[in-house]
Amino acid sequence: MAVSHKSLNSGDCFILDHGLQLYQWNGKESNKYERAKALDVMQKIKDDERGGRAEVLYIDEGHETDAFWSALGGPGKIQTAEEAGGDEEAEKKLEKDLKVVPVTVTDGKPSFAAPQQPVKHAMLDSKALLLVDTGNAVFAWVGHDTDKATKSAAMTAAMQYIAANVRPKSTPISRVAQGTETPLFKDCFADWPRAAIAPLDFGSPVKSPTAKIAAAKRQSSSGELALGMLHNGPALTAEQKRANLLAEVNAFSDKVGKVEMWRIANFDMVPVEPELYGQFYSGDSYIILHSYDDSRGKAAWVIYFWLGRHSSVDEIGTAALKATELDDKYGGAPVQVRVTQNKEPLHMLRLFQGKFVVHEGGNPSSFRNVSEEVTVSDGTGLYHIRGTNEFNIRAVQVDKTASRLNSSDAFVLCEKDKVLVWFGKNASTNEKENARSIAKVVCGKRTLNEVEEGSEPADFWAELGGKCEYPEGAPEEDEATAARLFHCSNASGAFETEELHDFSQGDLQMDDVYILDVWSQLFAWVGNEANETEKRGVMDLCAEYLKCSNREGTPVIQVEQ
Numbered sequence: 001m002a003v004s005h006k007s008l009n010s011g012d013c014f015i016l017d018h019g020l021q022l023y024q025w026n027g028k029e030s031n032k033y034e035r036a037k038a039l040d041v042m043q044k045i046k047d048d049e050r051g052g053r054a055e056v057l058y059i060d061e062g063h064e065t066d067a068f069w070s071a072l073g074g075p076g077k078i079q080t081a082e083e084a085g086g087d088e089e090a091e092k093k094l095e096k097d098l099k100v101v102p103v104t105v106t107d108g109k110p111s112f113a114a115p116q117q118p119v120k121h122a123m124l125d126s127k128a129l130l131l132v133d134t135g136n137a138v139f140a141w142v143g144h145d146t147d148k149a150t151k152s153a154a155m156t157a158a159m160q161y162i163a164a165n166v167r168p169k170s171t172p173i174s175r176v177a178q179g180t181e182t183p184l185f186k187d188c189f190a191d192w193p194r195a196a197i198a199p200l201d202f203g204s205p206v207k208s209p210t211a212k213i214a215a216a217k218r219q220s221s222s223g224e225l226a227l228g229m230l231h232n233g234p235a236l237t238a239e240q241k242r243a244n245l246l247a248e249v250n251a252f253s254d255k256v257g258k259v260e261m262w263r264i265a266n267f268d269m270v271p272v273e274p275e276l277y278g279q280f281y282s283g284d285s286y287i288i289l290h291s292y293d294d295s296r297g298k299a300a301w302v303i304y305f306w307l308g309r310h311s312s313v314d315e316i317g318t319a320a321l322k323a324t325e326l327d328d329k330y331g332g333a334p335v336q337v338r339v340t341q342n343k344e345p346l347h348m349l350r351l352f353q354g355k356f357v358v359h360e361g362g363n364p365s366s367f368r369n370v371s372e373e374v375t376v377s378d379g380t381g382l383y384h385i386r387g388t389n390e391f392n393i394r395a396v397q398v399d400k401t402a403s404r405l406n407s408s409d410a411f412v413l414c415e416k417d418k419v420l421v422w423f424g425k426n427a428s429t430n431e432k433e434n435a436r437s438i439a440k441v442v443c444g445k446r447t448l449n450e451v452e453e454g455s456e457p458a459d460f461w462a463e464l465g466g467k468c469e470y471p472e473g474a475p476e477e478d479e480a481t482a483a484r485l486f487h488c489s490n491a492s493g494a495f496e497t498e499e500l501h502d503f504s505q506g507d508l509q510m511d512d513v514y515i516l517d518v519w520s521q522l523f524a525w526v527g528n529e530a531n532e533t534e535k536r537g538v539m540d541l542c543a544e545y546l547k548c549s550n551r552e553g554t555p556v557i558q559v560e561q
Contacts, residue, residue, distance in 0.1 A: 024059065110160060355438070384404065
């Protein structure tokens, strides 16, 4: 809609995208659900499109700043909810736009059935590929019982659907596998079911309209539920962990075949020199084609399109389009994998044999003004070596300051005439070897030296802007220490809990409570609309959870929304 005060109305919330400033404007008559949804969208824009760099600003009607009015084009009269037509009109438009489109794939080519409305959860068939069209975005939902060809064609189908319906190429597309649905996807279904989890009674009657339901269930103690939470977590032997690791690494093939790599520039694919394979820029997007023979000796392909966290919208859109075109070149047989920076799967990292490096900077967006300054790496900087094994090793450029160091890892400092490998005092032998390997990749013709923590020369600290405090580092994160999030609620009439996987801030609902376990401490997050039973229960559960995991004494921090 138009960037003008005329677009605002008191009954709704609006997001004003001003580059690295994101404004959420809340009309005085807007409700809590509209404000929560606006926050969720704001967070996605900040994380997915601005690489976490954008400043998020919240403004209530009547408290607008000069900067906000300037970004909006100037102040003016704001419509009332009635003048704008109210929520009823907006809901009618949403219902009109929202539809499910079944997709059939024959010989790698997708065909589309008639759109289905209204959207119901029962439409999600585990053997189907469905497009959920919201009017502003398209989700490609893939059932877990679909065949390989159908799964491979999901992104292709979404792109063709957008083109056939004369929609902008920048229309967001998300591939959603059954069982990994996000809050934004679930919001498309008014009847999305709530998972039934083991109930819990905290010793006081549940005061809710659905209390009769709870009475029919066997209530568990807080100790029983805490044990359930722990037993649902990973409990694997070293051999099982290694087997799972190899399974993920060899998801498509146990051997690396032919690898080709292109960078997106000016709406096209530009070949990357083979000696630079594995080196990426956070401001760019790339396409990687892995060609190999499958277990039957038949030709197979995987297409990765890698999106840097500072990539522009047009580069991201072009990468998706070019990946589809490359897919079509091979008759729709390749598997497409959308990869965002810092979320690289092991089967992709393996292709670069421990030489995966992400530099800051990149090439200009095709839509940017030619006079706009573009940051391109000059070969200097500080690189954090990350990874716990030979498969997931990578180097990521970080701010060139001593505060980014930590004693548990290794770093590579690149200067104009030399490269220095810094080993933290707690860095493992494998981490040191990985750092040496990465240093050789970025060194070029410069001299290469090593230094142990505590033996740094003066010019090392000078290059980092001076010596300062930095952390000792956290223990190596594995399945035992990885963060876990539990959703706690008595909405069904009984106190229940479920673990959320691949969670984000958008999973937090203001009418419930959550437990976030980050190993070194436990957070009890309390939503503004949570009831008293939930507020009391979550702290009792935290205590039992720590007792059952033999971690009594671990700090528990209650966080109010």
